[in-house]
Amino acid sequence: MTDLSALIARHLPAPGFFDTPMDGVQLFRVDAPLSRVSTVYPPSLCVILQGTKRVYLNGRTYVYEAGQALFVAMSIPVEAEILAATPEAPVLGLMLSLESRVAAETIVACQAARTSNAPVASAAGADSLSGLGVARWDPAFTEALRRMLDLLGHPEAVRVLGPGRVREVVYAAIQGEAGARIRSHLGGGQEMARIVGYVRDHLHEAISVDDLARRAGMSRAVFDRRFKAATTYAPLQFIKAMRLNNAALLLRQGATVSEAAYAVGYASASQFSREFSRQFNLPPRAWGRAHERESVGSPSVPFISGPTTVAP
Incomplete structure (x- = not known):
């Protein structure tokens, strides 16, 4: 070692x-x-x-x-x-x-x-x-x-x-x-990984859980159960967590609150600020200043595709 x-x-x-x-x-x-x-x-x-x-x-x-x-x-x-x-x-x-x-x-x-x-x-x-x-x-x-x-x-x-x-x-x-x-x-049971990849790549768009279940070829009840088993989150909770965590990454990289909100699918910066503050106990601007450029030994995460571009 x-x-x-x-x-x-x-x-x-x-x-x-x-x-x-x-x-x-x-x-x-x-x-x-x-x-x-x-x-x-x-x-x-x-x-x-x-x-x-x-x-x-x-x-x-x-x-x-x-x-x-x-x-x-x-x-x-x-x-x-x-x-x-x-x-x-x-x-x-x-x-x-x-x-x-x-x-x-x-x-x-x-x-x-x-x-x-x-x-x-x-x-x-x-x-x-x-x-x-x-x-x-x-x-x-x-x-x-x-x-x-x-x-x-x-x-x-x-x-x-x-x-x-x-x-x-x-x-x-x-x-x-x-x-x-x-x-x-x-490998063979990759439906949930494929769906999670779709969510990751489309955070800037509206995402329907019913549409995700259809993409997985499952009923809503079966999809909800298997998705939670794979991710520990219910589908809507996962989408929200992905949006807020990706927004936190963007804020750490210097994005403005509006840029981060828009990039992860929020049409309203004020709604984004409310939900971000509930999740992280700080308004997004203050959180970004507190954690700017901070890293935790993980690879850089590719920037979410979307209408707003922020340097990674």
Whole structure:
């Protein structure tokens, strides 16, 4: 474990993020405690090599530390914090996107290779698996991670071997403790992940829960039950949480209140301000000033497509 964290520290000697040349792989370092702040995690693996992080999802707390990873199978609104970090003992880790080309191809290939003796979780079984959880590394995942990180600093090796090493990490994750969760939401039982992706990409538009149920090919009652099992939120609660958390991200990036409100689908800035204040206990302008440029070791979330453009 120590040598893996040393690899991260060598390539990231100062706090922040490092986009590696490998598809969908980003390193991060945090040198000071970070207060609990709202964000949106995209489909990804957040692997901790040193230190501890906390994530809060609709009343549930997830703590993960060195030797563990947070598996996020679909875009989801959360709160995150780091209670302890110093320049001498930083929190070190990496994010691996599950939406990158290499990761997506690996998940599809694993799904296709599964035999009738090892079927993916059924729709009913998938009800018990939410789209977020913490899992321990196993020896196969640790070795795959080591092999991938060993390429850093060797440009030719990254170009030639990088995609294969990323594939090994994703494959090891699928075969490990979090495999059922990843397969359920990104393999055969991917209806909820697809619907969550639609919500994420259309926050600036009017979204009807009945329309989402039709898109999933389910009755409203079945859709409501499966959606809550996957996300922990009722559909309307999820849409609102996604809108407000994405607006919080935009405010942290310097957007005005009107820009943030419009970008996430609010026609009225005053209504947005009321709902934001109820959620975060501060008016949006004050919240943005308090948290401007703050980060919690998550990758930058792509800006929501919509009529207003704010620099990411």
